[in-house]
Amino acid sequence: MPWFRPLVAVLLAVVLPVLAAPAARAADRVPATALPGLSAQDPTRVLDLNDAGQIIGESGSTPVLWRRARVTALPGSFATSINRRGQVVLTDSRIGGGDYVQHPKIWHDGTTTGIAPEGAGIVAAGAINDRGWVPMTYSASPAGWHLERAAVWRDGRVQVLPVGDAGPHLSARVINHYGLVAGAHTPMMGGASFGFRCREGSCDRLPDAPGTSGSYSVSAVNGSGVIVGSRGLVPLRWQGDTVTVLPGGEGRVADNRRAVNERGDVAGWTKDAAGVRRATVWRGGQQVVIPVAGPAEALAVNDNGDVVGRSTASGADRAFLWRNGRVIDLGTLGGAYSTPVALNNTGTIIGLATTADGSYRAVRWQVGPAR
Structure with a gap:
């Protein structure tokens, strides 16, 4: 939509959703339930969950899986993600x-099952889809420290x-x-940052956003191939060969793999006229500015629009x-x-308190599915 559309239309698009959403009442509160550690003394944290309610995280320095009321130690140095089938990406470090x-x-x-590319030293793997496919970046040699291949x-x-x-x-x-992988390149010295996507073994660069500067980052992709991310303080959306600057001025898309849902809703933040961060969808x-006091930010959105x-x-x-x-x-x-970390489509939210x-x-936090 052209940036020069009438000012009244812009104001209505932003203000009406805010006015339509009443502030939380005292009764609008969901209690938090602590997840057990491997021992009562262990600090715990969560990382990811699936729609079956399986949660991964850490108890002390051990990766764990919470499934129903049980906590299970996992064999690795740390965990990063879990898919709908219950497959977990773990990493061994030594x-x-x-x-x-x-x-x-x-x-x-x-x-x-080990999945590291042959001859690689450091391999970063942060996501797994429901088919069990895992994107990775890695060093070109066993002694390398830099992630230069994908x-x-x-x-x-x-x-x-x-x-x-x-490089x-x-x-x-x-x-x-469907196997679409998206990411970004940030050069060490000189050169230009860019986003990229890969499908069926071929890769292309994401279109540059004119008038922006700084490093690109890619946050999330949905099943329709909509990719969201940021460049500096500019929130971006890519679809096909088109890049769109998301409206609202300075801001960013949330740094979260659940920053976009299947409907194309995007979570993040923008700055208001006073320069305060406001939670934005x-x-x-x-x-749409969410009516919570700033500074605030939206971190994730599920397929129901929560x-x-x-x-x-x-x-x-x-x-x-x-x-x-x-x-x-x-x-x-x-x-x-x-603070929340993630939510699923069946009404489970995980975080830290x-x-x-x-x-x-x-x-x-258990809120149940949206009605």
Whole structure:
């Protein structure tokens, strides 16, 4: 839509959704439930979940899986993601002989499969789709530290992605159900940053956003191939050969693989006239400011249009859910702090909250599916 559309239309698009959403009432609060650690003394944190309610995270320094009321230790140094089938991406890290080696693997029901490209030293793998495909970036030599090549684990083998002679540093952190991989290149010295996508073994650069500067980052991709991310303080949306600057002025798309849903809603933040961050969702290409006190940001959106985020207006992060035009406070464990990490499509939200003595614990909020 042209940037010079009538000012009245712009104001209505932004203000009406805000006025239509009443502020949270005291009763609009969902209690937090602490997730157990492997021992009562372990600090815990969450990382990802699936629609079955399986959650991955850490207990102490051990990666774990929470499934129903049970916590299970996983064999690796850390975990990064879980898919609908319950497959978990884990990474083994070790230092020896002057080398630092970091290799990913897939764990599923007690069985692990190594997926690192041959000859690579450091491999970064942050996502897995429901087919079990995993995008990766990696060093070109066992002693290398820089992520300069890209690949995808697909159908039991490593497929190298021809991103080109980009050099360090590459990030390929998102993949959709159909295998579209998206990422970004940020050069170490000189050169231009760019976004890229790869499909069926071929790669191309994402269109540059005119009038913007800084490094590109890619946050998320949906099943329709809509890619969202940012360049500097400019939130962006790519579809096909078109790049769109999301309206609202300075801002960013959330750094979260759930920053876009299947309807194309995008979560992030924009700055208001006073320069304060406001939690923002872009729907149908229009900016909607969520009515929570700033500074605030939207962190993730599910396929039902539910949005989770955090506000720091009180001096400490407080988690919220925005659903059907209503803000719902997500409670703590008796402390002042809470922040969400992710949500699924069946009404489970995961995050971090403090107890009355200030201890941080992994938590779950159960809100049920949207009606």
